[in-house]
Amino acid sequence: MANFSKPNVPQFSVDVYQNEYLPEGGREVDAVVTVTATGGGTIGSAVAAPHPYASGRGPSAAVAVMVDCSGSMDHPPAKMRNARDATAAAIDTLRDGVHFAVIGGTHVAQEVYPGGGRLAVADAITRDQAKRALRRLGAGGGTAIGTWLRLADRLLSSADVAIRHGILLTDGRDEHESPEDLKASLDACAGRFTCDARGVGTDWEVKEVTGIASALLGTADIVADPAGLAADFTRMMETAMGKEVADVALRLWTPVGATVKSVKQVAPTVEDLTGRRTGAGPRVGDYPTGSWGDESRDYHIRVEVPPADIGREMLAARISLVIPRPGDAARPGPAESGAGSARNLGAQGLVRAVWTDDVAASTSINxxxxxxxxxxxxxxxxxxxxxxxxxxxxxxxxxxxxxxxxxxxxxxxxxxxxxxxxxxxxxxxxxxxxxxxxxxxxxxxxxxxxxxxxxxxxxx
Structure with missing residues (x-):
């Protein structure tokens, strides 16, 4: 377990921006919540000198790279070659000590390296072995992305690590399994690892790739020209190596009579988290945000409160950040103490509601x-x-x-x-x-x- 009091581990802060004033009888409160993590390893500097974290190195991490090896990856042949080069570049970006595996994806998922249902540990020797194994990657077969994700989950869960991350590359549509099969795989993997998804070329389905990234709290993008894959994979892996804390949840407590109507990440991308709420005690819900390094994100929160008379004010919501406690059962506990299955990261923000007859104040939009x-x-x-x-x-x-x-x-x-x-x-x-x-x-x-x-x- 990471010790959050050590240096070079992110410290979280919460800032709330809102117009708290409501007209008489007004019920809807909006706020933008900025969550910032500072003081950890800077994203993009994964190959810098190791920093203190638990064992004295960077956070323990495991990464699975899933490479599309379906028949279409050979049209043109440069696509498969660029995918091999990009995967090699990602492997070169791994920090020493990180567990990793390479998966070849067709209508089935195959372990390319290291094999045997296990993960390798990154060092000069295993990086070289992995890059040699990439030479055996060829194109042939269909596409069943759910099988790739389930193999990645099995491999990543075999290591006792803090950060679990996947990188998935596809050039085509998920034609050899049903949409229900893919959704079932995503549901099974959600919360177990984060995953960045990339589509190369123009023969893939945007909603599939963005849906994978959304479900697994990663990023999605297009690499229209396969020649750009190596640079993109390097950037993705650098960002993954900069993550310091996994499974951070935005925790909302609301008073009796108040209801959370929506929670959306709005920067750096729009992601609706409303339907991902998990109960964490009386009037408490947790919304997953994934893994964090040195970064800042914004969330738009909407709360419905009971109507009140002019001059009344109330606390509409209390916002905090929590992470799971290793070894604890997933049971609800008192939200205020961060007990039960979650540990409070110390940052807090308050959303207020104040009823006023000042029309200018109550109609102003933050x-x-x-x-x-x-x-x-x-x-x-x-x-x-x-x-x-x-x-x-x-x-x-x-x-x-x-x-x-x-x-x-x-x-x-x-x-x-x-x-x-x-x-x-x-x-x-x-x-x-x-x-x-x-x-x-x-x-x-x-x-x-x-x-x-x-x-x-x-x-x-």
Whole structure:
């Protein structure tokens, strides 16, 4: 178990941004919660000198790299070669002492290295052995991603480590198992390891890849040109090596009569966590956030409170951060003490409600809340617009993508605005007036869809 009092281990802080004022009888309270972890190993510096953590090294970790080896990976042959090179680059980025395995994925999952149902421990010798094993990777067979994930879970769970992470690469659709089979695999793996998913080329299904990353609290992206895989895999592994604390949950306590209506991560990406709540005691719920290194994320929380008279005020929610206690049964305990199956990380934030007859105060929207409400609408407008475009509804697609252009411009989301400009001709960004392009490159459309949930932070 990590000792959170040691140096170079993240210390968490919570900041709450809200307009706490409600009109008489008002019930809905919105807040943006910024969670920041500082003082640990900086993400992106995985190969730096080891830092103190439990055994005196970086946090114990295990990584499984899942490489698509289906027949389509040979079209063109450079795709398989680039995948081998990218996996080798990821292996080179592993910190000494990290447990790892490479899985070849087709309609079945195969252990490429080290084999025997076990994990290797990274050092100069095992890295070299793993890279030699990659030469045997060839393309042939179908695609059943759920089998890859279940093998990764078995291998990762064989090591007693703090951080468990997967990297998954596919170039095609999950054609050799049913959607129900894939969902069952994701449900089985959720909370057991995090996973970044990448689609290479343009023959894969965006909703499948983003769904994998969402279920396993990782990132999703497109690598349209296979030549870019090595750089992308290196960045992913550097980030994984920068993670310090696993299984962090956002814990919400609400008073009698109050109800949590929604919890969404809104930066760096939009991710709805509402349906992932697990009970942790009377009026207490935990929402999973995955693994953390040195980083900051924003969450939009909406709480419904009982209506009250002018002049009344109440605590609408108390926010804290917890991690599982190793060895404890998963049983609810007093949330205030972090007892039971969770340990409190010490950071806390309060969401308040104050009823007032000051119209200006009660109708003002907090800038952070307004910004992220717009960012969530932006992501939704892009997805809806692209779906309507594929369905042939030109008028509907134009309206939704025009709204997306308007929101991207208003919020300063320049990256998304550039991606939108490859799908629509922008007549007037301020009013959202656009025309659908007659011809759109498939890679451009898939990039926009895959990255639609990426947000920009509000300017403080």
């Amino acid at each position: 800038p952070q809340v307004a910004h992220y409400t717009g960012q969530a609408e932006l992501a939704q407008a892009i997805r809806q617009g692209l779906d309507l475009r594929k369905a042939g509804d030109i008028e509907g697609a134009t309206a939704k993508l025009g709204r997306a252009v308007q929101l991207a411009g208003a919020s300063g989301n320049a990256d998304t605005a550039k991606l939108l400009a490859k799908v629509v001709d922008v007549v007037d960004a301020a009013t959202g007036t656009v025309r659908l392009k007659a011809k759109v490159e498939e890679a451009d459309e898939m990039t926009l869809e895959t990255r639609s949930t990426k947000t920009v932070r509000v300017k403080k």
